[in-house]
Amino acid sequence: MSSTTAPASAVPATELVPAHVVEDLQGIVQLLSDGTVKRFQLPQVLPPPPVRWKDVVYDETHNLSLRVFVPPLAGAEKLPVIVYFHGGGFVINSFASTEFHAACLRLAGELPAVVLSVDYRLAPEHRLPAAHDDADAFFSWLRAQAAATTDLWLAESADFGRVFVSGDSAGGNIAHHAIVRIGSGALATGAARVAGCILLYPFFGGEQRTASEAAGSNDIYLTLPVSDQMWRLALPAGASRDHPLANPFGPDSPALDSVALPPLLVVAGTRDLLVDRIKDFVARLNATGKKRAEFVEFPGKGHAFFSVEHDGEVTGEMIRDVLRPFVHGGAAAPAS
Template sequence: MSGQNSASICRVNPYQYLQIVVNPDGTITRDPNRYSNSSPSVDSTPVLSQDISINQSKNTWIRVFLPDSSFTCSKLPLIVYFHGGGFINCSAASTIFHDFCSNMAVDIPAIVVSSNYRLAPENRLPAAYDDAEEVFQWIKNSQLDWLREHADYNRCFIMGSSAGANIAYHAGFRVGGEVGSLEPLKIKGLILHHPFIGGTQRTESELRLVNDLHLPLSVSDLMWDLSLPIGVDRDHEYCNPTANGGSKLWENMRLLGWRVLVTGCDGDPTIDRQMELVEMLRATNVGIASHFSEGGYHVVELKEPSKFKTLVLVLKEFMFSSADD
């Protein structure tokens, strides 16, 4: 799409929007007060949570969420979750993601393992994918009572929101190639909640929502510039999963029998790309499900309880239908 009209000119300063300063050495200084954090609790109700180190040298860790109802019921599905933040912000402790995982654990119900990964630009992609892959090996070998006693390892789902959905997607490719080494963990599918993906060619939804309050185009561009490997453009596979006809690894996903759920809304600038991904996966006979709602905005379910309740219904239908396969 060539040219831009006045309505498609981005007027948002992405550095001010993100409240970051890029330093001469390529690192960024983040506003420590921009995102609130929540602490885990092993004695709260209706969900318990605790933090566990994965790799001390990388400072990676997980926050595990256990609904207290699990002590009186059968084993629960396991969700391995990756938080959003454009690859450059937030953590598993960020209140918005802590609350989201807590609520999922209770309302689905499920055991949720929320993974903290290294951030860009200090650690550009594929560092986050490397960290994600390491989490699955940790879960496989873990003797943590919360997992061994309460998680159904035959019903594991890889999930993420926004940039975390991008990580879940690429982590799925990686662990899909080593499923034999992950036993007894059995992955049933991917849940991509408003996946953060891009490309060099502007889409209609990106231009229509160029100055969107929640994900302006200039902010997306900057986050990709700070997170992609130096020297590549936004048609790199880390950013654009549909470039060059998509990934050859989709065939492996189909052979494994994994299913994929993509959720989004038409108030999200990335919806055109998400829908294109759905159609390409469907054309390759990957088991695909989608839920696109009207209105809303990028990851609206993180902020609006009524939208979250709808998402939970979608997740439950997907997860329990996948469990029957």
């Protein structure tokens, strides 16, 4: 196991008392009293790829990359593009984490689709809105590729007329805010046409607890203390969980009634700590006018099941019976 350290803020190193841990996120990320952040990284073992993949820098300023996954073409027709933002509460993981790499390999091969798995800066070194700003930088890169593709893999395989913005957990949060900015005209995509949005158990928050949060649910991947800790580390200093980037229907959040959103598919498990918050998000979104979002619920599944159980039967069922019809045409089938 290796570790890295980085200053979270410009705090003078003049303290006589040794720095101590003030936040410890499951032994993976530690925030010290002097502002230093320690990250402990497990060695990554990548499974053999069933599809081609490579890394491409999309933002040289912040040295940010994305991972391109391209399955074999079945015919002459190009494939839809899945933009994927990984989960991790804005604090942990990356596009190169083993589970996200494996999940995107499966997603690309079984949909099939060109998958662009996008990395972004993490908190607490880079608190929100850094991750959302990085999403904007990615769409600037995507817009340039759609206008004049310089990447040979994308020129060969990607249909920029069918782009689906997606992500799981924190990545679902990023995907939601990206399509809101696109739909309101604040973020341009040019020739890259957003045909839909896929939110896998999006990581939203709020000061008022939902029933599933208050009960603690029986989610084995996300607990209420961990969720609260991630928001403390990710949100701007002093912000509450009703911040617009956490709570899309919070007291200071912009109205979505007039925003031109693409069709949305929202997925969650019945054991997810956030399931009631996600259901409320879908209901409120659909209450703004015409029905904008389809909700699919998987019995017995908790938060993060797509990445953690990337090789499982339920993930295969979700790709085959829910995501594939949504991406390739037709309504998403309910989970059985």
